[in-house]
Amino acid sequence: MSTEQNTLTRTKDTPTPPIRLVHLGLGAFHRAHQVWYTQQAEQDPANPQWGYASFTGRSPRMANVLGDQDGLFTLVTRSGDGDDFEVITSLVDPAYAANTTRLVDLLSDPQIAVITLTVTEAGYHLRDDGSLNVDSPDVQADAATLQEAVGDPFGFDRPLVTAAGKLVLGLAARRLRDAGPVAIVSCDNVADNGRLTQASVIGFARELNPDLAEWIEREVSFPSTSIDRITPATDDELLADVEKHTGRQDAAPVVTEPFASWVIEGEFPAGRPEWERAGVEFVDDIEEFERRKLWLLNGSHSLMAYYGQLRGHATVAEAIGDEQVRARVEALWDEAERHLTAPELKVPEYRASLIERFENPRIRHNLAQIAVDGGTKQRMRAVPIMKAELAAGRTGDAAAFSIAGWIAFLLRDDASHEIADTRAMELDGARQLDDPVAALVATLDLELADDVAAVDRIRTHVAALRS
Known part of the structure; x- marks a missing residue:
């Protein structure tokens, strides 16, 4: 069999869900956690309803690697009893962070119901009191770049550094297209991450357009989460293991532990996957x-x-x-x-x-x-x-x-x-x-x-x- 035939790619028999979720921070944890939970939550795996478009950080490498595999990757769940190999199909569009035009198109689409983030604790650019750090050089650079763009976000194609800046640009487009409410869900290890994400996004919007900030306060929810799954970095040994056990070449497998946890508090005004089917806990006080x-x-x-x-x-x-x-x-x-x-x-x-x-x-x-x-x-x-x-x-x-x-x-x-x-x-x-x-x-x-x-x-x- 040829190498091309052995490469992990999507075929006519591979289920491809519609894109209804967007993610910032395309890394191993996101793929082992939010993407995995979303796939597990589908009522009919042969006819999935929730797909992800996920944007990398500053490097395009993972978008390119996963793009060559049509977003597919192998999740290796590793325990003392052995390894389990599962092909994950819910990541439909792996995108490069600098593709702001694509981000704007997605976030202004009424079909997008949920935006999730794994940008690390430092990616929120917050002061000790939880407010946006407007003195951050990255925040200042994005604010200067977006000063005019929030009034006319369509066609904007310049790269942005901060998660808040990217979200504000996309939300400005969503508002102009009257695309309806949406939920923004932090999946980072930050206490009270929903409130802090809200402070970061609305604080950034206020720097640019007070009317936009008021719209975000009305139309966007910011659920809080607690997330947990140990996901080590991928190495060459893992690539070899996947090919040996599955017979397929996968340039972007992920290894994780059997344990997984996701606890969520908050509302999803535009709907969400039935994550509770996969074990997600929804609580009143997180x-x-x-x-x-x-x-x-x-x-x-x-x-x-x-x-x-x-x-x-x-x-x-x-x-x-x-x-x-x-x-x-x-x-x-x-x-x-x-x-x-x-x-x-x-x-x-x-x-x-x-x-x-x-x-x-x-x-x-x-x-x-x-x-x-x-x-x-x-x-x-x-x-x-x-x-x-x-x-x-x-x-x-x-x-x-x-x-x-x-x-x-x-x-x-x-x-x-x-x-x-x-x-x-x-x-x-x-x-x-x-x-x-x-x-x-x-x-x-x-x-x-x-x-x-x-x-x-x-x-x-x-x-x-x-x-």
């Missing part, structure tokens, strides 16, 4: 579920990312197998659990499931991948735990250790390492100061930085980690 995910899963991930690497480990499985790392993870969880009291959270069971997932020998989750953008992640993970403990009259020592691990990681080898963070310039400036610990704590949280005893506790841990 805040506690968000905290459970951010503080327990993501919080321990960040702790392991820095402390684990400082101890010479490369993966989550290696780190959790280290007794000292595991003890620090359990201590952090103990602190967090004191503030996660709702019975429906089932925290003891959740903790046990996390250990099982972390120990999965078939999932290679690289600590270096998790460590990226720690300047944003730790302010949402370890910092809230420590502040909650301090408010309760305790020291927050375990959370302080996690913060110290991040700082010690930045200061390793006399602070000569390049910082993998969208806030790299700010963090590098802070670590070069006479008191880098206090300066770096201040980049996370000014209130915490004003607590002398708290900073001293972090400083003590940093000194021990660097000795």
Whole structure:
């Protein structure tokens, strides 16, 4: 059989759903989570009703690779019992981020009911108070580019940097075409992500056109979500495994764990897939579920990312197998659990499931991948735990250790390492100061930085980690 025949491509027998969802941030997690859930939710898999058009970040590579495969890819679900290989067909149009003309056409189409995002925590360009950071160079650049375009968005073909800018452009077109309401759903690890996404989008719109901002407030909903599925980066070994087990060449497979979770609070005024058929939970109050995910899963991930690497480990499985790392993870969880009291959270069971997932020998989750953008992640993970403990009259020592691990990681080898963070310039400036610990704590949280005893506790841990 020829290579062409073995390549993963759509045929007349491959179900192709109509595009009714748009996504910003075409990465492995999106494909293992939102796209997978959407396919699982279809009542009739032979006649699917919900397809995705998904836009990459700044690089066109994945749009090109998936475009050659008509959006198809193999999802490899990997457990200790073996691998399961599934062809995902719900991604119909993999698009390049710079194709703003295509984005405008889609977002102004009344058939589009839901827009989802995975642009990382840093992609929302927010201040500490949750408002849009209008001083961000990226926000300022997009605002200048869009000053005239929001009045006439059709035919606009210049690239944009920020998610908020892209959404505002598309919503301006939707308003002009009277295409009706739509839901914008953040699927990033950000507490209260619905409200913050709303603040980012409406804040950007107000900078350009107050009438547009008012229309968005009326017509666009911003559900909040808590998402969870460990999705390591794809490597050449995975490509070879897929071809060996399926007989097909796939240049863009995704590997994931069996566990998946999606909790949603909010309304969908233009409709949505029946995600509950695939196990999605719809709740009235998501805040506690968000905290459970951010503080327990993501919080321990960040702790392991820095402390684990400082101890010479490369993966989550290696780190959790280290007794000292595991003890620090359990201590952090103990602190967090004191503030996660709702019975429906089932925290003891959740903790046990996390250990099982972390120990999965078939999932290679690289600590270096998790460590990226720690300047944003730790302010949402370890910092809230420590502040909650301090408010309760305790020291927050375990959370302080996690913060110290991040700082010690930045200061390793006399602070000569390049910082993998969208806030790299700010963090590098802070670590070069006479008191880098206090300066770096201040980049996370000014209130915490004003607590002398708290900073001293972090400083003590940093000194021990660097000795």
